[in-house]
């Protein structure tokens with residue numbers, strides 16, 4: 001398929017996080033001329049800050065508040081990752097940082113055990129059934145504290161070193177003959193004929209938590225795009241703080257989850273996360289929050305007490321009340337959006353790129369994505 005299937009020849013993409021970069025490559029590969037606008041180069045938004053878990057089971061199932069279609073979208077997204085990562089490595093000549101599952105989820109109290117039971121029950125209907133493994137936890141990962149009362153091995157939940165992925169994507173975008181990287185904020189104008197798309201046929205909004213505050217100049221004054229389509233105002237900032245420690249002997253070998261804390265071993269560091277702070281646009285980490293996260297990680301994995309802290313940092317997730325992204329056509333002509341991926345933007349980047357490229361070039365709305373459209377009935381309710 002290529003751009004000959006449509007009259008659309010060019011698109012302006014706003015934001016070069018993992019979502020914008022993935023969409024840019026997919027659209028450019030299909031023949032569209034892409035201008036990728038990014039105000040901070042190299043991009044250091046949520047995609048750089050994330051932990052890189054690809055966790056449809058732990059993140060998207062068994063949670064009452066979730067959008068009902070979120071698990072199916074995340075599951076389909078996770079299935080694309082192995083091949084997508086291989087292709088990215090081949091074309092960039094760089095590592096993607098991808099590792100398949102399993103991940104291990106453990107509970108030390110009744111609330112945690114109930115969460116695991118809910119995940120297990122919900123997954124029973126899918127071909128991803130986790131293994132209950134509290135009785136042989138020591139054989140699976142010796143680093144876990146020995147008083148866990150429940151444990152699940154989740155085959156579906158892998159991980160990626162998202163900083164490597166971002167770097168590989170940037171390399172591919174910089175080399176692509178149909179992608180023009182514009183290291184600047186986009187300047188959109190409202191003219192007598194409608195939106196000017198900064199000189200393109202269409203605009204795609206992938207500006208993370210700032211998607212709703214992209215502005216359009218109208219009669220000499222800036223107007224927030226969410227004033228023209230209120231669904232974009234659903235995307236809220238959710239701050240997150242994290243730290244990394246040095247890899248040491250006896251440290252976890254796979255991703256470990258317990259409650260809201262996770263420990264994600266990478267080749268050169270172990271990530272410990274994360275706080276979840278609705279409405280907070282954090283600019284630096286707070287020592288008490290980092291100390292608390294570290295203490296919780298040591299509770300899960302006592303050996304981490306000996307691991308020196310390497311770094312702490314913050315990020316801002318683009319979140320919605322139902323934890324689901326907004327994917328599709330806005331109320332504005334030829335303005336599309338792919339944002340609000342909240343805790344699953346790394347996981348969902350490859351499938352988002354496919355969904356958006358299909359929609360932009362053919363008008364086809366993926367059945368997986370229909371209820372994530374900006375003004376779908378379900379979106380309006382949340």
Ligand SMILES: Cc1cc2nc3c(=O)[nH]c(=O)nc-3n(C[C@H](O)[C@H](O)[C@H](O)COP(=O)(O)OP(=O)(O)OC[C@H]3O[C@@H](n4cnc5c(N)ncnc54)[C@H](O)[C@@H]3O)c2cc1C
Nearest residue numbers: 015017019045046047051052053208240315344345346347
């Ligand atoms: C602490 C933390 C942990 C996380 N862990 C995970 C995880 O384990 N797994 C997972 O799947 N997801 C995780 N996430 C979520 C994931 O990081 C996000 O969902 C994802 O990165 C969103 O990608 P994005 O491209 O939409 O946004 P971003 O990466 O934030 O990119 C948006 C870009 O738009 C640019 N921009 C904004 N406005 C403009 C403008 N007007 N003009 C030009 N450029 C603009 C910004 O500079 C930025 O670079 C985590 C997030 C955080 C903060």
